[in-house]
Amino acid sequence: MMFVRPPRGEGSAPACTSTYDRAARASAAVVIGEYSTSFGWATRLLHEPVRTHVRSIYALVRVADELVDDARQPWSRERRSLLLDGLQEETHRAMGSGGSANLVVHAFALTAKEFGIGRDLVDPFFDSMRADLSVQVHDPESLSGYLYGSAEVVGLMCLRVFVDGDQDRYDALTPGARALGAAFQKVNFLRDLHDDQELLGRTYFPGVDLTTFTDRERDLLLADIDADLAAAAAVIPLLPPSSRCAVHAAHGLFAELSRRLHRTPAAEIARRRVRVPDVVKARIVAQSLAATR
Secondary structure: OOOOOOOOOOOOOOOOOOHHHHHHHHHHHHHHHHHOHHHHHHHOOOOOOHHHHHHHHHHHHHHHHHHHHOOOOOOOHHHHHHHHHHHHHHHHHHHHHOOOOOHHHHHHHHHHHHHOOOHHHHHHHHHHHHHOOOOOEOOHHHHHHHHHHHHHHHHHHHHHHHHOOOHHHHHHHHHHHHHHHHHHHHHHHHHOHHHHHHHOOOEOOOOOOHHHOOHHHHHHHHHHHHHHHHHHHHHHHHOOHHHHHHHHHHHHHHHHHHHHHHHOOHHHHOOOOOOOOHHHHHHHHHHHHHHOO
């Protein structure tokens, strides 16, 4: 993919008190590079030290998600549950002590300590990951809880980093951060409708059946997503410059996905994953750089 270079003068990586801290943060960057191409380029638009901290958050999120969903692992559901429990317990210990033998957890704990990320955000995330091992069909209430834990709190963790301790700004931006996280997750549910129901046996959208999915159902889901995207767009200009361009670009990418989903027949969405071509991603990045200068 074409890469548009972010602006210069973006600061430096967070100071590390030890080689171990540096290795932990580097391991988080490796995890992001292996699993998330779109997210990987989006983080490049973040200024340092924000970029390193956000990677440290998302690396833990990615590991937990893989423990639950990686179909290539021979783990039983019970084994996945035990591994997830162990990761959560280790994260708790590291947040309390400031260190872990697990490099990804250690990197996360460094960021959590610096920016006041607590169990009030961490535990709902693990609860949602655990729900993927036990809940196959969501109702409106369980979906709301799942969206909060799987996506909205991750946005709030990042927001803690973005505002760098400014509680008033955090409180003002919280609704927009939650809306953006929810929109991202719901777009992915719609894109992954086939794999979620056919391969994983999960139905996230209540009442939506892969075999009878209609254009009207698609439009109702997208109307809800577009309302979340609009709420998020309203607060992006209020973000600090260190994160504004990256969030603007990520929002632009998912807005483009929404437009493409609107144009795609429901029957086709039920068969394949709708994507944004690399050249369009590059254009969105360039537009975000221009819009947030």
